Amino acid sequence: MIETRTFNGTTLRKDFPILAQPTSRGKRLVYLDSAATSQKPQAVIDTLDRYYREYNANIHRGVYEIAARATDAYEHARATVATFLGVHSRDVVFTRNATEAINLVAYSWGNRNIGSGDVVLISELEHHSNLVPWLRLCERKGATLRYIPVDANGRLLLDDLDERLRGVKLVAVTHVSNTLGTINPVEEIIRRAHAVGAFVLIDGAQAVPHLAVNIAELDADFYAFSGHKMLGPTGIGALIATHAILEEMDPFLYGGDMIGTVGYHSVSFNDVPYKFEAGTASIADAIGLGTAIDYLTALGMDAVAAHERDLSAYALTRLAELEPRGLAIYGPRDPATMCGAISFNFADVHAHDLASILDTQGICIRAGHHCTMPLMEKMGWSATARASFYVYNDHDDIDALIDGLKTAATIFKV
Amino acid sequence: MDDFYRDYILEHYRNPHNFGKLDAPTATAEQTNPLCGDRIRMDLLVGDDGLVADVRFSGKGCAISQASASMLTDEIRGKTLEEVARLGKDVILENVGIGISPTRMKCAMLGLRVLKSAAIGSIASWPDEDA
Missing domain, CATH: 3.40.640.10 (Type I PLP-dependent aspartate aminotransferase-like (Major domain))
Structure with missing residues (x-):
């Protein structure tokens, strides 16, 4: 019988050794690319x-x-x-x-x-x-x-x-x-x-x-x-x-x-x-x-889903703060009917440039066509940036993303 | 990498030189970077003297791919197709001025690869992978 754990992203972080390792620039690793692959807890290793x-x-x-x-x-x-x-x-x-x-x-x-x-x-x-x-x-x-x-x-x-x-x-x-x-x-x-x-x-x-x-x-x-x-x-x-x-x-x-x-x-x-x-x-x-x-x-899959709804809702709110500066959020924008991932673009900064600038701050996001080229073509997006969440993410990670996006805006003068 | 996005890079990204298409190019090529979907087309017009008389590029993509293509087009007029075909990655690295991370090297090299493909009339290898 597996014992149930109550959790939040912050408390789980210690279970994932990679998240305790600073990047080569000495930054905390903010991993927002779990839709590509998730990190592994010590138990799996x-x-x-x-x-x-x-x-x-x-x-x-x-x-x-x-x-x-x-x-x-x-x-x-x-x-x-x-x-x-x-x-x-x-x-x-x-x-x-x-x-x-x-x-x-x-x-x-x-x-x-x-x-x-x-x-x-x-x-x-x-x-x-x-x-x-x-x-x-x-x-x-x-x-x-x-x-x-x-x-x-x-x-x-x-x-x-x-x-x-x-x-x-x-x-x-x-x-x-x-x-x-x-x-x-x-x-x-x-x-x-x-x-x-x-x-x-x-x-x-x-x-x-x-x-x-x-x-x-x-x-x-x-x-x-x-x-x-x-x-x-x-x-x-x-x-x-x-x-x-x-x-x-x-x-x-x-x-x-x-x-x-x-x-x-x-x-x-x-x-x-x-x-x-x-x-x-x-x-x-x-x-x-x-x-x-x-x-x-x-953890319980219902608790995992609830945790991600909370992260999606918080990320949508924080990303919306940047809309006046040209940030565009794609997808349903409804935490109840989405999970795990949010796609966006920021003014005329290409998604790859956003990802490179965020990378210097230890923030991992995905940029590109996400292996859905026909969808991108239909929507008229040449690329999007995607932040995706999992059990080990918390509001701090999303705040770091927002700060990183503001830095990108400064560098690109948008 | 923050250092990469200098003013002249952003200037070329937002106001690319020689942007557009030629009505009747002597040579043309168009390729995408499968990694990110960046797309660049290069049109070359070669005069009777065998020298590149005009060049245009078009496409969309990141600041690195678009700015490096823009800067490249400034250096092509007056060269023979053979000279264009022999261009190596150094021309790009000198243009963009500062270290590009390995993950973004293909973005920087896309314009040159397309230009070389147009010059040789077939798909050129990636300049950063040439021996």
Whole structure:
């Protein structure tokens, strides 16, 4: 049983060693790029260290003690993911990240189920990872890629959804926009898609770290996320899918551990989920993801979401102070329907110049197209600056951002 | 890096020299920096004497990419395409005057890369990666 902790960003900072390290200019590190990747708590770092020091061994094979311990820890991590997201362990396929999970579906399920004349429906908000695999699948198969449009504030326009769903075989949408922080009404999209018999994939890379997500209740057919954005190590993520669909799907990668029996001219495959996990897995990273989930569970995902709503509300208020000087805030501007990220531009200072000036003050933000080039093109932004928040951020971090932006304004004479 | 944003850099950023397009360029190229989406186009007009008679650049991006492209265009007239193709990163580093962080080097080099691409008629390598 995990003990619950009450928290605020300031009290959690001590759990993250990197946040105690001053930058090369002697500044406090103000990390506002968690939508790109999160920092790691000592507990996760310790888990990786302990695996390599104490029981590094390959899984599902060795009969010796440390191999059994590694296998137990890896499968325990799978169970931790399953409990966290309200699904069964056997429906959790470990992948490198959300991108690999989505590609797995695009190849294994898509190759078999999408054909000439079929329609795949995605949204204009998608990260390249939930756009390019479908673009290529549709090109390969002679299928059509259709888009749910987005309004000027980054909200999906769902009025014509039923019309757009006509003939659609698969809907693939992001749960939370990585660029604008918009929380999409995925429950409604899933319900309306299922009503016309379409399958639904949700890209949860920006949702699972920040919101309480129950995939079984959502009733998504496929759900993808990455561990490194939720306090876990890089190189581990998962695809969660309905068991019957996984059973019917072809494997993605072929090789060791995913097989049943192999002859020189024949092969049978392992059970779900193992048939999708070819080769040696990122064992330490999977176990580390389990520790990250334990850490988040102790905080409570509702408390995490509330903490981020508070940060978003405070950041929106403080950023608004700079609007008379030319600061433009993009996205919903409503803490209740956004999480984790705010995009903005400041007068004629390019986002990259803002990021460089903030960097000299120890402040890390993202600048650019955020892997959503079509969205940027549609909105007419060549680049935006993005500040994104997580459990270890507090009002001081946002104050530092505002001070840094004022410095940039002085340097650029705006 | 704060030191980088000197007045003459900001002046070139806000009022770039030779900005625009040529009606009938002899050579042209346009590229983006995939890192940040900065985009620059370079148009060259070469006279009968084989020398660059006119140059224009267009695009959008950060102060570093736009100012370094602007300053570069001031130095191109009177050169042959062969000379333009041989320009190295030093021309940019001398122009912008002060150390650019490694993360922003591609921004500074984009204009030169596009210019060299126009001169050779194919995609040039990144000047900062040339041996």
